[in-house]
Ligand SMILES: NC(=O)C1=CN([C@@H]2O[C@H](COP(=O)(O)OP(=O)(O)OC[C@H]3O[C@@H](n4cnc5c(N)ncnc54)[C@H](OP(=O)(O)O)[C@@H]3O)[C@@H](O)[C@H]2O)C=CC1
């Protein structure tokens with residue numbers, strides 16, 4: 001490594017700030033900006049599919065600013081954007097520049113963005129924004145720099161008005177993740193359709209339809225970008241909504257009803273959970289008989305001591321939800337805005353007038369007396385959709401959310417090599433948590449022997465586990481399901497197919513499933529933690545700690561909300577850890 005590189009490697013990450021005024025002629029600067037915008041555009045193609053991961057896009061440019069490769073992360077667990085772009089560019093990667101809308105999250109391991117870029121011979125990487133999660137921020141930048149790659153980050157190493165604009169497009173693509181990381185609640189969008197005279201329904205409460213078909217199609221897309229859609233009890237009573245994303249093939253959000261009274265109908269579209277899950281959030285003790293009835297239909301009922309938007313959002317944050325679409329009426333919308341859980345507003349304005357003194361409006365009482373108290377939206381956009389106008393904007397400036405450059409102490413904190421032996425509990429759940437690689441959704445393909453003694457590759461542990469529910473069942477539908485899960489594009493999709501088929505066609509599940517499922521999981525986990533040395537050392541480094549899968553829902557594999565779960569996933573990992581520790585101490589004692 002050249003002396004200058006070795007020096008760069010030893011400097012803390014904040015040294016980037018000192019390099020920002022290094023010469024960068026304006027034409028190359030404009031090229032950088034336009035490719036970063038393209039990377040952000042690519043990243044946005046899979047909005048909603050990558051949750052809880054960020055959306056990543058990558059452009060590789062060589063020679064006289066010619067695009068030679070592009071890629072974007074399609075879903076959790078699929079090939080990273082950078083790996084796709086490198087594969088597309090092939091030999092043209094040598095000495096080329098890679099443009100990434102966001103710093104990659106995983107830089108340890110063979111098949112990650114960082115190793116793909118380094119191995120391909122990329123000379124320079126331009127990054128739109130740092131990773132918003134504190135424990136990941138700066139790691140990939142540091143890893144690239146230590147491999148001798150020049151890394152320029154917008155707003156740090158490249159500064160100008162146009163760079164700020166490109167940075168904003170990167171922030172907008174991953175606004176859910178950025179906001180979630182900074183506000184400790186999921187990113188929430190309030191959407192409503194309003195007439196020109198400011199009503200969301202007639203005085204009788206009828207509201208279908210205010211906005212046009214084209215606008216409602218856009219709403220379907222917004223649903224597909226969200227993890228959950230929320231309405232209040234009154235909207236269920238008045239509208240009997242479905243709240244599904246109907247654009248076909250898209251991601252389906254969970255439907256959530258907030259009802260204090262539980263004065264809800266026994267028959268409603270939302271209680272059909274065959275395709276999509278429904279959750280009712282209510283007040284402790286409210287109409288227990290209806291709660292039981294709904295639970296018998298597959299609806300999940302969650303009781304809160306005092307039902308309010310903030311507690312509900314904190315609950316969903318803990319469950320790992322990234323983005324929520326509020327499609328409620330004005331009274332719940334006002335309560336959500338007052339609780340400061342709404343981040344963005346989408347107002348569809350239809351050129352219709354319906355009048356009505358008591359007709360509901362989009363936002364109820366906020367207690368404001370003067371116009372100076374008005375909430376001003378930021379980064380407002382206007383778009384015509386069919387005959388309607390869509391006005392959208394943020395309730396707080398998006399620029400304030402730029403993740404900070406890590407301090408030197410933070411850099412030490414996130415160094416996995418310094419991970420100490422900790423006693424106590426290590427809880428993991430979502431793949432981007434500090435121990436997220438322990439999750440079965442983590443993007444680590446495994447190879448497991450099949451019945452013929454051949455190694456078969458599975459995209460994730462989740463794919464392997466879900467498919468084996470239907471293994472060797474002599475029914476073509478079971479075999480089809482096995483294959484569909486095996487080729488699912490993401491672990492989320494694999495889980496969705498597996499769970500749905502198990503619920504809808506229990507006859508296709510192998511009869512011995514309950515007795516073999518722990519063995520199936522053990523086999524997959526053993527493969528995962530044997531193949532990847534960095535995962536193996538991470539597991540071994542937790543010795544002395546209790547590992548708990550922090551799933552609030554899964555009381556068999558997870559630990560539950562208050563430790564009521566059996567935590568079989570945590571137990572299997574601890575069993576494997578003992579086996580690996582046993583092996584390594586045996587091999588140190590007996591090196592032959
Ligand atoms: N045009 C549009 O975009 C839309 C129009 N609408 C229309 O709006 C009308 C319904 O409006 P609205 O009653 O405001 O809407 P919601 O039903 O969406 O919200 C109010 C209900 O939410 C529940 N709730 C739970 N917690 C709270 C809380 N902290 N604060 C307030 N409510 C809470 C209560 O349910 P419970 O009473 O069960 O306890 C309450 O009645 C309908 O006519 C519907 O057609 C609705 C959505 C969108």
Ligand SMILES: Nc1c(N[C@@H]2O[C@H](COP(=O)(O)O)[C@@H](O)[C@H]2O)[nH]c(=O)[nH]c1=O
Pocket residue numbers: 192193207208209210211212215216219231235239240241242243244327328348
């Ligand atoms: N009336 C109205 C909306 N209303 C919202 O859509 C819900 C109905 O959704 P679904 O049953 O899935 O079609 C309804 O309960 C309310 O939340 N939305 C709009 O985009 N435009 C409209 O004019």
